[in-house]
Amino acid sequence: MKTQSIVVIDYGVGNLFNVESACKALDLDFLTTTDPQVVSNAARILLPGVGAFRPAMQRLHDGGLIEPLRNFVTSGRPLLGICLGMQLLFSTSEEHGSWNGLNFIPGKVVRLHEGAAASNSQVKIPHIGWNMVNRSPDHPSQSVLDGLPAPISVYFNHSFMAVPVDPNVVLGHCSYGENSVASVIRHNNIHGCQFHPERSADAGLRILYNFAHLDGLGSTHTGGY
Secondary structure, eight states: OOOSOEEEEOSSOSOHHHHHHHHHHTTOOEEEEOOHHHHHTOSEEEEOOOSOHHHHHHHHHHTTOHHHHHHHHHTTOOEEEETHHHHTTEEEEOTTSOEEOOOSEEEEEEEOOOOBOTTSOBOOSSEEEEEEEEEOTTOOSSSTTTTOOSSEEEEEEESEEEEESSGGGEEEEEEETTEEEEEEEEETTEEEESSOGGGSHHHHHHHHHHHHTBOTTSOBOOOOO
């Protein structure tokens, strides 16, 4: 059965092929668009992203997408940011300077530390490859992580990470050298994955499925996957 429409925002910096392939594999009712009006009318929004913070924010601005995104979030409808798309949800970024984000979630984006891992080997930046995400101790029962074991193995590709002001928005984290990476976040109707669910096999598909069935503030519809 198809779900409500998901609008995937195309602003020139997203991994659209893999995102669209994952949505098709789940038989989701989705639409990829650059149209601000379509964004305004969406039932739920998926904001992908790869690359650097400042150019991504500039592309959202140039495409007339920032105000529709703000209105959408205010309405309480679900939004999911992926990788850079998650980082854009925060207040500021330190990537190659100091830049303002969408400011939907108070916090900043900082560079990963290159300190030694537990094995005393130096971690490499960017963080590329599979890593284990553990749930936070007070993780709620209704989120994009519903129905998944703990921990889960997912695919990362990033050099920066988000640091929320409120640690309670972090639903899952992974360790990478000295870094504790906020890997899954939720703030009211706003959700984010630092990793790429569209490249994370069955666990990633389950996350996208859960998002497609979320009500505004995070509760999920019942149903099989």
